[in-house]
Amino acid sequence: MRVIDWLLDSDPAIRWQVMADLTDEDPDAVARERARVATEGWGRALLDARGEDGQWAGGAHFPNAQPTLPGQPWTSTAHVLTELRLLGVDPADARVREAIADVKRVTRWEYDDEPFFEGEVEPCINGALVTNAVYYGEVDARIVERLLGERMADGGWNCDQERGSVRSSFDTTIGVLEALAAFERVPEQHPEVDAHRVREARAAGEAYLLERDLLRRRSTGEIPKPTYTQLAFPPRHEYDALRALEHFRDVGAVPDERMREAIDLVHAKRRDDGTWPLDVVHGGDAVNDYGAVGEPNRWITLRALRVLRWAGHPLRG
Template sequence: MDVLNWLLDSDPAIRWQVLGDLADAPANEISAERHRVATHGWGVRLLQLQGTDGQWDGGTYWPANDDDPNSQPWTATTYSLLLLRDFGLDPASREARHAITLVRDNSRWEAGKQLFFEGEIEPCINGMAVALGAYFGENVDAVVERLGRDQLADGGWNCEAERGSRRSSFHTTICVLEGLLEHERSTGGTSQSRQARRLAEEYLLERVLLRRKSTGEMISPDWLQFSYPTRWYYDVLRGLDYFRATGRNPDERMSEAVDVVRSKQQPNGTWLLENTHPGRVHFALEAGDGQPSRWNTLRALRVFKWFDAS
């Protein structure tokens, strides 16, 4: 299989990233393909599902009128916007500005009824709100300040902190890190937010992205199974792709995680979708678990391009 051509034989949301991250295509070619996200394929399909009230599926974090108390919130506004960010929808495009204006003016969190870009209570959700606000050009400085106050002594965050937990969670921490990085890219951040991000990165690195600091034991075998979309869950591919996105030089403490990802490459050069997080979705982006995954292959190859270059 020619993996690069297989990746390019896909949706604009993947193609423009392959052109930029793997193929070193000219900037005008990358930009033109990215522009198509708003008008072709998954991007326009998802944009068309937004309601006139600004919401997807009638809710900000939880879908409206959901009779299943165990249902996951993948069709509500937050996770729909996270997909549009993953797709690379141009924040300055007419389509993005229309969608975000509707969210900004109408979408309120179920927990406290505050407006979307004012954030929520749990730091994992606030990390998502910061990532989305910063990416789409909305002011989320107050949410960033709150995340700084919520950082735990070990360097990370945990949504259970309000219920007494003093030990950080990889799941929560990666959500916050992605938000702080996006905010820093957009605004430069503050000395406090940059320091918070450095401390949280060290929290992950001290644990080599997958092991307990105290005993060296594997924290969770699920973290060796790669998902897309990642939702609020951590896995080592997501952790490595975050560090790649920072632009920093790789750290030797990432080596075991890199070896895990490298070991999952299939003989045909692809990576599989392994651990889809159950819940209602708008539409499928992959063929299913056990099948070659363009998203995981793209993310793994760009991690290796970054890591091996050093």
């Protein structure tokens, strides 16, 4: 089976993105396939997991329920909204709008009891929140201003800044960059935010990553964490080379030599059959199982092909 056929023989969340980004199908056909995400497969499972209280797992981020697996409970409201966005659920779908209205009405952050869409305190959490809030049409400009004010001297961001860290982290920086890029796509919604400051902050954060070849410490040349070279879906709060490349693709950057090691790393992980394996699953309870570690994985394959196409590698299979 050709790789494209294998991808299309899958969940609507995979199919519509293949049609849009790899095979350049008619936009109406793409929209029809995308509409199925909320009613079938992984997307429906996530929407069905919402509790009677209107939220997921009873809370925003760290609900009282303990995970049965090591790690975070990825079934909570913040994480499920991220996962639905990655699946590409139509934010205008009636079930999605009902869910967002309920979250806006009842969900509050465990840290400070503030309403969900007004944000938390850590930039890693607020970065994901802003990206999701833009997607679902609920962005609060005050969180964007907070992120702009939390940029560190080296150009990036770090959740441990309030605990004394003086250096940015890859993990927090990529989350904030995704948020700023999303916010830049809807400037008309919040003209009170200085668009130049947003662009400047995103450029500084991107420079932070590029100066490190997307993978390495600037001081020692070492790769800070093994997970930076391990491809995961969903990425959760973790950084990896493919996630970074996806960001630069999404903002329309031109690939250059500073991205070469990351691009080569992704390319080298391709199996002989033209697929990519799942390298790691970030632990914790989850609604959906997206595949076994070490096995061919449709999400990683879709994302890798999309990035390599942008980077100038011909699409095969």
